[in-house]
Amino acid sequence: MLNSGDTAWVLASAALVMLMTPGLAFFYGGMTGKRSTLNMLMMNFIALAVVGVLWMLYGYSEAFGSDAFGGLVGDMHNVLLHNTIGMLAGSKPDQISSLSFVMFQLMFAVITPALISGAIADRAKFWAWTLFVAIWVTVVYFPVAHWVFDFNGFTDPNAVGGWIANKLKAFDFAGGTAVHINAGAAGLALALVLGKRKGWPKKVNRPHNVPFVLLGASLLWFGWYGFNAGSALSASDLAAVAFTTTTVATAGAVLSWLIVEQVKDGKPTTMGAASGAVAGLVAITPACGYVDPLGALVIGLVAGAVCALAVRLKYRLGLDDSLDVVGCHMVGGLTGTLLIGLFATSGVNSLGGNGLFYGGGLNQLWRQAVAAFAVMIYSFVLSYIIGWVINKTIGFRVSDEAEVGGIDEAEHAESAYEFGDTIGGRLAEPALTAMAKEPVAAGSATQKGSAS
Amino acid sequence: MLNSGDTAWVLASAALVMLMTPGLAFFYGGMTGKRSTLNMLMMNFIALAVVGVLWMLYGYSEAFGSDAFGGLVGDMHNVLLHNTIGMLAGSKPDQISSLSFVMFQLMFAVITPALISGAIADRAKFWAWTLFVAIWVTVVYFPVAHWVFDFNGFTDPNAVGGWIANKLKAFDFAGGTAVHINAGAAGLALALVLGKRKGWPKKVNRPHNVPFVLLGASLLWFGWYGFNAGSALSASDLAAVAFTTTTVATAGAVLSWLIVEQVKDGKPTTMGAASGAVAGLVAITPACGYVDPLGALVIGLVAGAVCALAVRLKYRLGLDDSLDVVGCHMVGGLTGTLLIGLFATSGVNSLGGNGLFYGGGLNQLWRQAVAAFAVMIYSFVLSYIIGWVINKTIGFRVSDEAEVGGIDEAEHAESAYEFGDTIGGRLAEPALTAMAKEPVAAGSATQKGSAS
Amino acid sequence: MLNSGDTAWVLASAALVMLMTPGLAFFYGGMTGKRSTLNMLMMNFIALAVVGVLWMLYGYSEAFGSDAFGGLVGDMHNVLLHNTIGMLAGSKPDQISSLSFVMFQLMFAVITPALISGAIADRAKFWAWTLFVAIWVTVVYFPVAHWVFDFNGFTDPNAVGGWIANKLKAFDFAGGTAVHINAGAAGLALALVLGKRKGWPKKVNRPHNVPFVLLGASLLWFGWYGFNAGSALSASDLAAVAFTTTTVATAGAVLSWLIVEQVKDGKPTTMGAASGAVAGLVAITPACGYVDPLGALVIGLVAGAVCALAVRLKYRLGLDDSLDVVGCHMVGGLTGTLLIGLFATSGVNSLGGNGLFYGGGLNQLWRQAVAAFAVMIYSFVLSYIIGWVINKTIGFRVSDEAEVGGIDEAEHAESAYEFGDTIGGRLAEPALTAMAKEPVAAGSATQKGSAS
Amino acid sequence: MKLITAIVKPFTLDDVKAALEQLGLLGMTVSEVRGYGRQKGHTEVYRGAEYAVDFVAKMKIEVLVDDDQADRAVDAVVTAARTGRIGDGKVWVTPVETVVRVRTGERGSDAL
Amino acid sequence: MKLITAIVKPFTLDDVKAALEQLGLLGMTVSEVRGYGRQKGHTEVYRGAEYAVDFVAKMKIEVLVDDDQADRAVDAVVTAARTGRIGDGKVWVTPVETVVRVRTGERGSDAL
Amino acid sequence: MKLITAIVKPFTLDDVKAALEQLGLLGMTVSEVRGYGRQKGHTEVYRGAEYAVDFVAKMKIEVLVDDDQADRAVDAVVTAARTGRIGDGKVWVTPVETVVRVRTGERGSDAL
C-alpha cells in the first residue's frame, strides 16, 4: 500500500535534489571570472533540460529496468515511463509511488553530469558540452546507476538489479560511486581532453563572486538532505540516521578544511568553508546510512583535510581541473566509499554490515574498493573517448579569442552583470526598424506620463 | 481522518509556493537596470504582505466560501478564517488539515498579482502599486480562484464551488487560467495604462544581473513542485504524476526556447534558458495532473518555442510589457490550457478526461477555451479599469525625473549596490546631532580596541 | 509507532531550519560593506560546523537529557547521541524518529549563536568568534534550550524536562525566549564588549547589496515555516495553525514597518520590508501555536512598528549593535513572548491557555514575563563574561588596520567580488615554481587548443 | 594635439558620441566618475539612518584631437551634453605633446 | 587655469573635500583607481593558491582651479590627504587651456 | 615632468608594468575605462532583442616620469602593449608643472 508519509518525503526529497543543480551552478559560477559565469551556470542548467527529457524517453528504463545485456543496463520495460504510472515501488507493506522514485532518481542523473562541468570552466563550446551530457548519461551514468542503485525487486517484484548493489554488495547509500567518483573521473578525463586554459596557471581569474560560492554550497547542503536522507526512500529512522550523519560529517569537514588552511596558508577562507562542506557532503554520501554519528564525524574530518590537500596538487600535476572536480568529488567520493569499509556498523541499519573497526574484518573494505575502482575506470575511459571524439569532430573548445574576450559573450551573447552606468549600449537597429514600420499600440499613446 | 502524510506534503508545498514569490522577485529583479531593481523586488515582496493579511481577513472566504452573489464569489462563512481551525478538508477517509489548504491557496493568491509587476517595471509608484494589488486580488483574483479552484464539497461537505471547476468542468490542475492567464491579461492592461518607459525601446537597460535571473528561475522551478504536485493535495500517485509532467515539460521548454534562439539569433542564452523554464512551468501548470509524460513533453516543447517567439512581438506592437508577462504567462498559460484539450488522458487521473488525441474528441477543448477566454477577458477589463482609476486619481506613474534618475532612489531612498569605495557617503547630520546630545552608553568607552 | 507523515514533516522542517542559517548569513552579509561581507558570511556559516559537531558530542544530551545539576542542564544519557538511534520520541500512538527530533533541534542550536554575529559586524577576529560560539552554546544555549524546549517525557517516557516548560509553564512554541531574546541579549553584551567600529556612526558603510538582504530575509521566511510549524513536531492541525499565524504576523509586520518608515522618513524601503518580515517572524515565534489568526495579525503589526522604532535608538544610546540584533531579535522576541499573555487562546491548541483578552486574566502574562527576563538576564550576564574573557585573553577585536583595510582581507585573505577587469592579480610565485619543476601531465600537451 | 576632457551627465553620452562623429572624430575613451559641485547629491535611508550621498554619477569623456579641430569639438560636446539644468558638467582642453598609436607606432595626427 | 590631479587614499576623500571647500573650491570630480608604487599590495588565497594583488585601491580627485589658487589648493590637498604612511599618493598640476561650463557655455574662471 | 597616459588592452597590463619596471619606473596609476574607435564593439541578445555594445573594455595607465625618461617610457609602453591588432590603443604625453608626494611634501623628481 502507498504510505503517504514515505511518498511525501520522497517527493520533497526529489524537489530538494532538483535544487542542488542550480546550487551547484552558483557554487561553480561564483568561482569563475565575471566573463564566464553565465557559461558555467548554463553548463549546469542545461543538464536539467537534457537529462530531464532523456530520462523520460529511455534513461529511467536503462537504469532501472531489469538486467539486460549481461547486466550492463536495464531493459526497455519502462521506456516513456511505461509501467510506472499508478504503480508502487519498494517492499510491502509500506510502498511509495513509483513515479516519485522515478523523479527522485532523475535528479541524481541530472546533477552527476553537471558536476563534471567544473573541470572545464571557461573554455567549452556550449552545444558540444550539451551533446557530451546527452551521450555521457546514456553511455556512462545510466549503466552505472543501474549497477549501483537498482536493487533486486525494488521497482518491480521480478526485476533483477545491478551487480554492484546485488552481487558485489558494496555499500553506496546515496551515490559515492555512481555520482561522485563517476563525475570526478569524467572531469579528469575532460580536463585532459580539453587541456589547460590560456595562461593557466599564471593568469587565472580569482573567483568573481565568493558570496555566490557560499550560496551555492548552502543550497547544495540543504538539497543534500534530500539526496542522502531521501535515499532511505521512506520517512523512517534510517532517513533520520542519514540526515544526522550527513550533518555531522559536513560540519566536521568544514572544520578540518579550515584548519588545514590555517596551518598551511595562515588564514581560514570562505572558499575553504564552502569547499569543506562539499567535501564532507561528498564523502558521507555513500556512508550516510551505514555509519553511526561518531563514524560520520571521522569521515567528515578526514575528507575535509584530504580534499583540502588534494586540490593543491593540480598545480604540481599541471592539470587544469579548473574548479577541482577531481580534488573534491573523486577524492571525496573515494574517501567516503573506502572508509565505509572501516566504519560501517549494522547498528544503524539492519541491511548494512560491519566494517573493520566494528568487527567486520576486511570483508566490506575490498567490496568497496572494487566498486570504487570499477566505476572510476569505466567512467574515465568512456568519458575520455566521448570527449575525444567530440573534440575531433565538432570541436569541444572555443577559440582563443573567445577565451580571452570572454566565453559568455562568445557563446551566449550576454554579459552577466551591468553594474555601471550603461556605456553606449542601445537596442540595435533591426528591432527598431521593425517597430518604426508598425503602428503604435492603441492604448499607449493616450496614457498619462508616457513619453516616447 | 487527518492523513499526516498528505498534510505534511501540503504544508511543505505551501512553503515551496511561498518561496516562489521571492524567486519571482529575483527573476524579474535581475532583468531590470541596477537603479530599479529594488523597486522590482519590492513590488513582488509587498504582495506577500498585502495578500497575506487580506486572505486572512476575507480573501479565503471570498474564494472558498460556498457560492454567493450568483456564483461570482464565495460567501462570508470563513471570514477571519472562522470554521477552518481544527477542521478537515477533502474527501474521506484521507483528509488534510483545512488550514494547510488555506495556506497553500494563499500562496497562489500572493504570486498571481506579483506576476503582473513585470509588465510595468521601472515606472510605477510603489504605494499605487500596493493599492492596486489590494483591489485587484479582491475584485479579480479571489473571484476567479473561486470559479476555478473551489470544488464542490472540498472545503466543507455542503459547500458549493465555482462554475469553471464544477459546471463548465474545464481542467486547470494548478492555475493556468486562474494564475497565469489572469496575471498575463492584467499585465497587458497595466502596460497599456502606464504606457511606455521613457526612451523605450531605443534606450533600454540590459538585464543588470543575469545570475539573479537564473537564481530566480531556479527557485521558481523548485517552488513550482509545491505549486503543481502540491495541487494534488495529497502525497499520492497523482502528486507524483504532476511532479513528473512538470519536470518533463520544463526540460522540453528550455530546449525548445534555446533552439529558437540558436536559429533566430545564432546563440543560446542564459536569459533564454531561464525564460524557457518559466514558459514550460507555466504551460504545464493547468495540465500537470491530466496528461502523461509524453504529452507533457509536447506541451513543454510547444510552449518554449511559442513563448520564445511571442516575446519578440512587443517591439512590433509598441507594447512595453517590460519583462514579458504577456509573452510568458498569458501566452504560456493559453498554450497549456488549450493543449489539455488535445493531450488530456484519464490514464493518469481518474477524475480527468480524454483530449482529442486520446479519443476524447473536441469535448474538452471547447471547455478549456471557454475557461481561458472567460478569465482573460474578465481580468483584462477589470484590471484596466482598476489601473485607469488609480492612475487618474492618485497617479500610477512616477515622474520623468524619478524614472531617469532611478526609481529605487526616488521611491525607496536606497541603492541596490555599493560595490565601489563609498564615495562621499556619510551619516547625515540629524542622527549625529541626536547622538551628540546623549551620553555614550556605559560599556563602550571602556572597551579595548574601541575607537571613536 | 513511528508516524511516517509526522516524521517526514519533522525531517523536512529540520532541513528548512538548516537553510535559515545561510539565509541569515545573506540577510546580514548584504548589510555590511563589501570589504567585510565574507567575514559576516563566515561568522554564520561556522556556527553550522561548530555546533553541528558539539551537538553530537554532548550538546543534545546537555539540552535534552533528563534534569541534572538541579535542573540547569540535561544529564549525559545521550552523549554521542547514544539512546537515540532506532528510538521514538513523542507521545503514543503517533511518534517520530528520535533522531529526526535531534536534528530538528540542532538547527535551532545553530542559528541562535549565528544571530548574535550581527551585533559585532566588521570587527571580530574569526577564531575568537568561533571559540565564543563553542563556549556560548555550551554555557548558555544548551542550558536555556533545556529549560524551554525539553518537555517532561517527550524524548523518553521517564525524562524530566526543563523548568520553564514544565514548572513555570510559560509558553514558547518555537523559541522566542530560547532563541531570540537569548541571542538578542548576547548581542547586546558583545556589542558592549567589542565597542564601536572606528568612525561609527559618522562613517558607516551603507549596505553593499540590498538584494542579498532580501534574499536572506526570503530564505529566512521560507525556513521559518520549518522553525514554527515544524515545532508542532507533527503534520497536524497545530502545525497548520502555526504556519498560518506565522504568515499572517509576518505580513502584518512588513506593512507596519513600512508605514512607520513612510511616516518618519517619507519612503518605504527594501531594508524595511526585509527587516519587518524578520521582526514579524521573531515575534510570532513563541506565539505561533497559541494564538489565533487575528491575534497573530495584531502581534505582527505591533512587532513591526515597535522594532522599526527600536532600531533607531542605537544612535541615541551610542551602541554599535551593527545590524540590529537587539532592535530586531531582543525587542521582537520580548514583544511576542509578552503578547502571548494577552492573546493566547486555548481555541487553537488544547495544550495552550487563555491570555488576558481571551478571559485568562494575568495568569499567563506573568509567566511569560518571568521566562523572558530570566533568559534575558542569564544570557546577557554569561555572554558578557565569556566575551570579556576572550577579549582579555586572546583578543576579540581585529586591529585598526584590519578594520580600515577590510576584515575580509585581514581575516580570510579573500575579496568578496571581482567585478572589474582583474588589475594586476596573478598566481604568486611558489605555486608556479612548484609547477615548473614538475613534468606536465601527459594528456594536456597533445590537446587541440591548449595553450600554455 | 589637444586632449578634450568632458564631464557630462551619463545619459548624454550617446548624443555626445553622435556629435563627435559628425565632425569625423571617431575615437574616444570614457569612464564613470562622480562629481561634486552646484548640483546636489541625494539622501538615502537605511533603517531610519539618513545617509547623505554627496556625489553624483557623471561620465568622463576624453578625446584626442588635432589642434585645429579642438574648438569645434569642444562646441560639439557642449551642445550635445547640454540639458540646461544644473550639473551638466565641464569641458576642458589640455595640450598634448605626443600621441602614439600602439598598434603601428604612428605618431601625431596619424595616430588618431 | 590649472587642473590639479590627486591620487590619495580613499578614506581621506572627505577630508580633502572639506579642505578644498575651506578655500572656496566647491567643485571636483573623483573616480576609483588603483595604484602601484612603494606601498605593497596584498596576497589572497583561494583553495591554497596564492594570488598576488599588486595594486592598491586609491581615489583620484580632479579639481580645476584658477592659476592663482593652484598652489594653495595643492597644499590643502596634500595636508588633508597626509597620513604619513607609505602610499599616501601624489598630487600634480597640469596646464589647462580652456574650461567651459556645459550648461551655460561660460568659459574660463566663470565656468568654475 | 611629464604624464604619460596609455589606453591599452586590459590583459597587457602585466607586460606594460614589467616593461616600465625595467626602466626603473616603479609607480603608476591605473583605471578601467571603455574605448571607442576603429575596433568594433559587440552585440548581445536578450530575449531576442539585439543590444549593441559599442564600447570596448580598456585599461588606462598613468605614469609620471622625468622629462628625460619620457621617450623611453613611451617606447616601452608601446612595445609592451602591442598585439598588432586593431584596438591596441593610444599613448600620449602631457606636460606636468608640479608633482608632490603627499606623504613627505617632496616635489619634482624626488616625489616619484
Ligand SMILES: Nc1ncnc2c1ncn2[C@@H]1O[C@H](COP(=O)(O)OP(=O)(O)O)[C@@H](O)[C@H]1O
Ligand atoms: N572645479 C571643478 N573641477 C573639476 N570638476 C568639476 C569642478 N566643478 C564641477 N566639476 C564637475 O562638473 C560637474 C557639474 O558641476 P556643477 O557645479 O554641479 O554644475 P554646473 O557645471 O552645471 O554648474 C560636477 O559634478 C563635477 O563632476
Ligand SMILES: Nc1ncnc2c1ncn2[C@@H]1O[C@H](COP(=O)(O)OP(=O)(O)O)[C@@H](O)[C@H]1O
Ligand atoms: N610615477 C607614478 N605615476 C603615476 N602615479 C604614481 C606614480 N608613483 C606613484 N603613483 C601613485 O601614487 C600612489 C602612492 O605611491 P607610493 O609609491 O605607493 O607611495 P608614496 O607616494 O607614499 O611614496 C600609488 O599607489 C600610485 O597610485
Ligand SMILES: Nc1ncnc2c1ncn2[C@@H]1O[C@H](COP(=O)(O)OP(=O)(O)O)[C@@H](O)[C@H]1O
Ligand atoms: N581620438 C581618441 N581620443 C581618445 N581616445 C581614443 C581616441 N581614438 C581611440 N582612442 C582610444 O584608443 C582605443 C583604441 O583605438 P582604435 O581606434 O579602436 O584602435 P587602434 O588604436 O588600434 O587604431 C579606443 O578604444 C579608445 O579607448
